[in-house]
Amino acid sequence: MMHVDWDWIKQRPHFIAEELSHFFDVQVFCRTYPSSLLIKASHKTKTNNVNVHHFYTLPFCFKKGIYWINKFYLKVYFWYFLKKYNPEFLWIPFPTLYEYIPKKKYKIVYDCMDDYTEFGFDKYYNERIKKCEEKLINDSLVIFTSSENLYKKLNEKYYAKIKDKILVVRNAFDGLVLNNEIEEKKRDTKFKIGYVGTVSSWIDFELLERTLEHFKEIEYHFIGPVYPEVSELTLNERIIFHGPVEHEKLYSFVKDYDCMIMPFKLSDLIFSVDPVKLYEYINYNKPIISIFYDEINRFSPYVNFYSDESELMEVLKNLIIQNFPKKYSNEERIEFLEKNTWSNRVSQILEHLM
Missing domain, CATH: 3.40.50.2000 (Glycogen Phosphorylase B;)
Structure with a gap:
């Protein structure tokens, strides 16, 4: 599951999905973003084992009333697709995505890649993030963080629940080392x-x-x-x-x-x-x-x-x-x-x- 569009600029969830597809059949479910923010041509995946599904949310999805409408619709949506694909693992990089998952024992992976409550959301949505993260932490098989600071923060809040299942997996680059040389700059140009x-x-x-x-x-x-x-x-x-x-x-x-x-x-x-x-x-x-x-x-x-x-x-x-x-x-x-x-x-x- 992804909280960013597959056609958003390429980030950690995109790269990890592609690499995991060498070992698993990966079904990516991602939220659709406004077209003005997206890449004009879709990202090409490195393998044929990544299948991308877009889901839609109503505008102003962080507002209380809209949030609950989206939650109801997306619980039905994911109930259908989870039943269809019956995944071995659910990869969740954003806490509120967990609200859409039906009550069933899945192997949950929480990939914490940002301090989500610091994005400037309103008070209501920040509270939803905190509640969802606590439940996600409790139910996860394993928790990855992209930085030492996130690792430290999660340990400070949830140490008793996560001490044996959390580790840092940093970010990286796509693996293709460029063969490039630096050309000397002419001083008559900016x-x-x-x-x-x-x-x-x-x-x-x-x-x-x-x-x-x-x-x-x-x-x-x-x-x-x-x-x-x-x-x-x-x-x-x-x-x-x-x-x-x-x-x-x-x-x-x-x-x-x-x-x-x-x-x-x-x-x-x-x-x-x-x-x-x-x-x-x-x-x-x-x-x-x-x-x-x-x-x-x-x-x-x-x-x-x-x-x-x-x-x-x-x-x-x-x-x-x-x-x-x-x-x-x-x-x-x-x-x-x-x-x-x-x-x-x-x-x-x-x-x-x-």
Whole structure:
């Protein structure tokens, strides 16, 4: 089950479903998103063993009345399909999905990939998330978290229930190591700094705009779905949005970029994120800039970190002067990537399923 559309930008649930399909017949049930946020062409799966089913919810599905209507309809929907496919395992990455499951003993896997109550939902929906997560925790055969911070938080809340069935399975990259070389940049053109991922309120656009005032030779390019709270902003013309792009075509967009960036605003939500994009950025063989927080300290050999505005200004100044060098060698890049594939992660998962 997925709380994101299969045609959403490719994330942890997509990659894990594809890798698990080498060992299981995988039926993916995913919520349909508005078409404006989706990839224009559907993701191609790596095997023929992933079958994708879309389910629909009424608009404003987080509101109390609509939530209960959706719950009633989806319980019937999943009763039918679970009876049809009779799965050995149910993979659930978002707590409220568990409300749609009929009362029957399934082998439940809870894959906790975010601190869900920090997304800014209203009070009612946050309470539903908490109640569903507690029940999901109690009923799960095994619990995976994508970060150490999530592991710590779940242990603090549910230690007695989960102490023997929880482990960290971090994010990764898709396994195809790109054969790419960095070309020297001509100084008579602007330096392009790229971001790949969801473009929402967690991007620090105010900080980026101040860097553009200071450095006239840079521009920012954003690839990914743009949420309304961002699309309504009036931003510097050197902040350019390209919309969502198929995962297989991403490198053709970023290959001419001089640097990649992860300019998040720090929050409790971000502190629990193990960003897929940092793994992908390393595969792109580009210099990388990112806000620092403890969860991603292990990326230090590859990433130019900053903690505040003055540090970001200093990082940019040095990179511009030096024509945007990388911190890491190609050998270090390949060694890192070989250890951090989705195939390796699913091998960890299988040890606890088989």
